Amino acid sequence: MAFAFEAFAARLRAALAKKGYKKQAEVAELLGVSRGYLSELLKGKKLPSDIVLSLIESKMGIRAEWLREGKPPMFFLGQAPAVEPEEVIEGVDTLGKRLRYFREHEVGETREEFVVGLGITPRLLEKYESDKTVPDAQFFTKLNAKHHGLINLDWLLTGRGGIYIKGVQSEKKVSREGEQVYMDNVLEKMHRQLDKIYKERDFLKLAAIQSLLNLAEPREEDSDEEAKQ
Secondary structure: OOOOHHHHHHHHHHHHHHHOOOOHHHHHHHHOOOHHHHHHHHOOOOOOOHHHHHHHHHHHOEOHHHHHHOOOOOEOOOOOOOOOOOOOOOOOOOHHHHHHHHHHHHHOOOHHHHOOOOOOOHHHHHHHHOOOOOOOHHHHHHHHHHOOOOEOHHHHHHOOOOOEOOOOOHHHOOOHHHHHHHHHHHHHHHHHHHHHHHHOOOHHHHHHHHHHHHHHOOOHHHHHHHHHO
16 A cells, blocks of 8 residues: 555544544444554554455445545545534644644645645744744645635634534535535625725726636637537
8 A cells, every 4th residue: 555654543543532432442343343452553564454444434424535644524425413603622732833733634634744734844833833833824825725715714723612613523624515615605705895895986907807807708819729620
């Protein structure tokens, strides 16, 4: 199996925590494996066999593809635990701790995996998570974009509300349903803004918007090239 030991272990720990499992003995008994074997999986010292992966899927509802590659969703449909909208997470009381909690328990990624697309190094992320450095606005913009705008940034910054925007549960954060929720929210906001600009007869803004729309349209030479292929 060509997937990283530590990455698999981090995802498995995140999924078990999400499911509410606190004792390794309970999980080992459910899967029919020894506690020692499970401990090695959780520490990243061993990779599971195909049979054990199948047991994790059938007994716990955790998708093997997510465990192997991090491809969402984490759980099969209907198998994800309920998420409380105003959940208070004990001990997670700073921005850095919330960021680390999100990475470890919601995404299940190592620092090296998590920083992809964020424009920062794992070392800088460690400083963010330990509250030694405060992330800038660009970081939050990229983080939210990477997760399709479904993270509740108010929770990340202040701890208020749930981890995700209203109406979105964690297993949908990067699924097609989640993307649709995000796009619907964006389109609704754009419609309100355009309606306001039109009513105010702000012709400069209308002209700027029209210019952007023209840029989005395919050029004639691009269409000709596509037709030739």
